[in-house]
Amino acid sequence: MTAVTDSPARDVDPVQVHVPLGERAYDILVGRGLLAGAGQRIAALGARAAAVVTDDTVAALYAGPLDAALRGAGLRVSLVSVAPGEGSKSFGDLERVCDGILAARIERGDLVVALGGGVVGDLAGFAAAIVRRGLRFVQIPTTLLAQVDSSVGGKTGINSRHGKNLVGAFHQPSLVLADTAVLDTLPAREFRAGFAEVVKYGLIADAPFFDWCLEHWPEIQAGGPARDHAVAQSCRAKAKVVVADEREDGERALLNLGHTFGHAIERQVAYDSRRLVHGEGVAIGMALAFRFSAQLGLCSPEVAASVGTRLEALGMPTELACVPGGAGTPDELLAAMYQDKKVAGGELTFILARGIGQSFVAKGVPADNVRTFLEAESRGRSIRGG
Amino acid sequence: MTAVTDSPARDVDPVQVHVPLGERAYDILVGRGLLAGAGQRIAALGARAAAVVTDDTVAALYAGPLDAALRGAGLRVSLVSVAPGEGSKSFGDLERVCDGILAARIERGDLVVALGGGVVGDLAGFAAAIVRRGLRFVQIPTTLLAQVDSSVGGKTGINSRHGKNLVGAFHQPSLVLADTAVLDTLPAREFRAGFAEVVKYGLIADAPFFDWCLEHWPEIQAGGPARDHAVAQSCRAKAKVVVADEREDGERALLNLGHTFGHAIERQVAYDSRRLVHGEGVAIGMALAFRFSAQLGLCSPEVAASVGTRLEALGMPTELACVPGGAGTPDELLAAMYQDKKVAGGELTFILARGIGQSFVAKGVPADNVRTFLEAESRGRSIRGG
Numbered sequence: 001m002t003a004v005t006d007s008p009a010r011d012v013d014p015v016q017v018h019v020p021l022g023e024r025a026y027d028i029l030v031g032r033g034l035l036a037g038a039g040q041r042i043a044a045l046g047a048r049a050a051a052v053v054t055d056d057t058v059a060a061l062y063a064g065p066l067d068a069a070l071r072g073a074g075l076r077v078s079l080v081s082v083a084p085g086e087g088s089k090s091f092g093d094l095e096r097v098c099d100g101i102l103a104a105r106i107e108r109g110d111l112v113v114a115l116g117g118g119v120v121g122d123l124a125g126f127a128a129a130i131v132r133r134g135l136r137f138v139q140i141p142t143t144l145l146a147q148v149d150s151s152v153g154g155k156t157g158i159n160s161r162h163g164k165n166l167v168g169a170f171h172q173p174s175l176v177l178a179d180t181a182v183l184d185t186l187p188a189r190e191f192r193a194g195f196a197e198v199v200k201y202g203l204i205a206d207a208p209f210f211d212w213c214l215e216h217w218p219e220i221q222a223g224g225p226a227r228d229h230a231v232a233q234s235c236r237a238k239a240k241v242v243v244a245d246e247r248e249d250g251e252r253a254l255l256n257l258g259h260t261f262g263h264a265i266e267r268q269v270a271y272d273s274r275r276l277v278h279g280e281g282v283a284i285g286m287a288l289a290f291r292f293s294a295q296l297g298l299c300s301p302e303v304a305a306s307v308g309t310r311l312e313a314l315g316m317p318t319e320l321a322c323v324p325g326g327a328g329t330p331d332e333l334l335a336a337m338y339q340d341k342k343v344a345g346g347e348l349t350f351i352l353a354r355g356i357g358q359s360f361v362a363k364g365v366p367a368d369n370v371r372t373f374l375e376a377e378s379r380g381r382s383i384r385g386g
Numbered sequence: 387m388t389a390v391t392d393s394p395a396r397d398v399d400p401v402q403v404h405v406p407l408g409e410r411a412y413d414i415l416v417g418r419g420l421l422a423g424a425g426q427r428i429a430a431l432g433a434r435a436a437a438v439v440t441d442d443t444v445a446a447l448y449a450g451p452l453d454a455a456l457r458g459a460g461l462r463v464s465l466v467s468v469a470p471g472e473g474s475k476s477f478g479d480l481e482r483v484c485d486g487i488l489a490a491r492i493e494r495g496d497l498v499v500a501l502g503g504g505v506v507g508d509l510a511g512f513a514a515a516i517v518r519r520g521l522r523f524v525q526i527p528t529t530l531l532a533q534v535d536s537s538v539g540g541k542t543g544i545n546s547r548h549g550k551n552l553v554g555a556f557h558q559p560s561l562v563l564a565d566t567a568v569l570d571t572l573p574a575r576e577f578r579a580g581f582a583e584v585v586k587y588g589l590i591a592d593a594p595f596f597d598w599c600l601e602h603w604p605e606i607q608a609g610g611p612a613r614d615h616a617v618a619q620s621c622r623a624k625a626k627v628v629v630a631d632e633r634e635d636g637e638r639a640l641l642n643l644g645h646t647f648g649h650a651i652e653r654q655v656a657y658d659s660r661r662l663v664h665g666e667g668v669a670i671g672m673a674l675a676f677r678f679s680a681q682l683g684l685c686s687p688e689v690a691a692s693v694g695t696r697l698e699a700l701g702m703p704t705e706l707a708c709v710p711g712g713a714g715t716p717d718e719l720l721a722a723m724y725q726d727k728k729v730a731g732g733e734l735t736f737i738l739a740r741g742i743g744q745s746f747v748a749k750g751v752p753a754d755n756v757r758t759f760l761e762a763e764s765r766g767r768s769i770r771g772g
Contacts (some may be wrong), residue, residue: 160484
């Protein structure tokens, strides 16, 4: 009786994933309906005011319910909204968001709430990291990609004219609320692209999870416990790596499986989401990483071909030729990789694999090998499915 | 013999101040001629390239010698210069500096070098904090203010339309080279304003140092060991406070003696350095803090009057009426203080004093008391010299 009376907007029991980062430890809650109960959970962090940062698309769907939930818990609420899309990860929008947070008189102890996908999370998290030299923030990721990727790791930032995510900060959230019901309104293309990051965790270090993902794809699309499990398991996998290497000096680079190729392709299409969204770049990048591993004799061509086939079965692109308008020449892709921030000492670092679930960090990969591989890929696949 | 041969540009033995911040520990070297030997010292940090950030005024004087010193030590060097003045602590200039560092292909392990006063140090340090989510940086402060203030503490940042330093990061330098010879070219007004921050350390917690500063002012202006001692002793004093409270949660606020009033006055003149430079605002703010302390019965009116008289003897302004064009009404100053980032829970925090060298953090000072005091100050001094 009491519980029901005290918590009219109580959500169903969420799955809790703890990210044990010492004094920066926090929880990720995963479940349907968390948005409605967000007020109590955020007020419990001790804040008196919240600046909600979102984008115009998400605002139309969820800013109203979140505003009501926060006000219902006694918080003063302000809203800052940016245009949807990667273009908002700019210095101009960063200034607008910082100014909006300051105009809302958010003080140390109060909160910034990032309501949206990866762009909003990166931008709002970075603004929280630098306004008054650091405010606490809560993430309410509204895309599958953001729930399984940006929720864990504390990476925040914006893009530079020199490349993606080249300006930013490490700033851990105080709480993540991954409401899997909000994914019901996500376009199918974005849901599928986000799923590329889910299967990535299987390809990196968990072959059974990769199999599980393929088997349960229809249920995950439909929503329900399988979707919650996919999100929670991805967060657990990422948390395990991040906790071991918070500042990305070593093994955390594993999470970049598919990303060195993927980011380079994204640069070639100038981050135009009509041509390619991030998860699609990662899907192509993961397929390339396995075929490159096969070409280097690290894994069998059969395994590389199987990875490609299975990603295609999920409806994901797996080749450079899949990019509308082309993915650029091998030299253009190489130049883009050299500007990527994961370059150390002028050499290229790749995540390569000895098999499914057996990825590793390969430093000092010679550019010539990469060029040869990309030339073969540009002519048609380097490794053909068997 | 060997030492002379190996180090043709060796400077005179500098004073070394160690700032023991664990894995973020670093040294401040203080002495005449350090610029010429900067190459070896910076190369010794293991960098292969350096992006020097400076302003156009300093560039004309010292960018050439620094460039020669760095190249002489085998480093690849790039230069990014901004316009002199507080106006460069903007999002626009931050973007320009970040882009310049990225264009110079500075990688993790390389260095950003801040060559200039507080503006350059704050801007370049902040850019270093956020480019690739954190690059190392070296400070070569070229003003007295920067040598005794920005050298220690790791505070970096830019201004917002809502106030000064409201956007930034804590980012410790890897090394600070305070070449006291470069202060020879500093305008007398700037040198004097910087000296306000030197005497501040005496007023906070070291009455004998306050006396020493007044006695040795002519030698400090002339250059030589007294100047080096003034700089080194200030760095030591600040380091002691910062080490105890790196993230400014408690006693570090002591360093803001004179700054709550000072920042508010600076906002009123819109950071126009023709009307007021930072150190002048601090000088007025310190005199006000002592008179406010006297009005609250915390210290004797005689002590407050003596502080004012002695600051005036150094040629520093000590009253609101000293600000050309006026310092704003009490209500305007109060509103400016409320937007200052040192506001917690809607109440004002001041650094007050029970005597010279006996400052303390006073939280929750009622706004009414501040208004009454400022009204008296606006009509003429609240406490008259005896």
